Amino acid sequence: MATTSWDDVKAARMGDSVVEAAYAAAQLAFELGEQVRAMREERGWSQRELSALTGMSQPAIARFEAGGTTPTLPILERIAIAFDATLSVQLKSKAVA
């Protein structure tokens, strides 16, 4: 084997993963957007009010709620704080089999 062999051997398998991950992240972004919109409306806040509380722009809130972008963790933290909520990010092993 020429190169490291790992790069080659796993390359094919990895190709799918990146796409799969991108799709999963997009779905996550969409769901988070929906949840934030629900929490915001629950409190009767406008996008402008939430943007002021989080230091974000109103367009950023709109994009995020629509699932147009995948939010960063710092942004999610700011939103959590605005809602007096807790941000939880976990990597949970599926099966131990």
Next chain:
Amino acid sequence: MATTSWDDVKAARMGDSVVEAAYAAAQLAFELGEQVRAMREERGWSQRELSALTGMSQPAIARFEAGGTTPTLPILERIAIAFDATLSVQLKSKAVA
């Protein structure tokens, strides 16, 4: 009130939030890095092997595990897939009081 009033009124309160959120995100990044390193070593994988599986570079893995950067959700998804794990991101309301 001159401008929208929201921008002004909440501005002071928001200042702390941004810093607080940045700190929280950094801590989250650190903990995630530790967890990923643990999961990786648990499987006897080198950073190079994990980088091949996730389509990331070895330096990116090193930075991430050291907590040097705050990972993006797509990256976390790729890592989760490599570990055959599930990525969970939740905004949980604290008290309902």
Next chain:
DNA sequence: AAATCTGATACCATCGTTGGTATGTCTTGA
């Protein structure tokens, strides 16, 4: 009808993460 508020979209500048590469150090093994 006019004014106002809300949410959505577009454009551009900026910032942070990441990719890619090279390099350095340390450890292990031949």
Next chain:
DNA sequence: TCAAGACATACCAACGATGGTATCAGATTT
């Protein structure tokens, strides 16, 4: 001692999210 592997760090280019602003459509109110 030398070679190879593993991890860390540095530098730069590319990409995506965000900030800021302006604008637009729809709904509400006067």
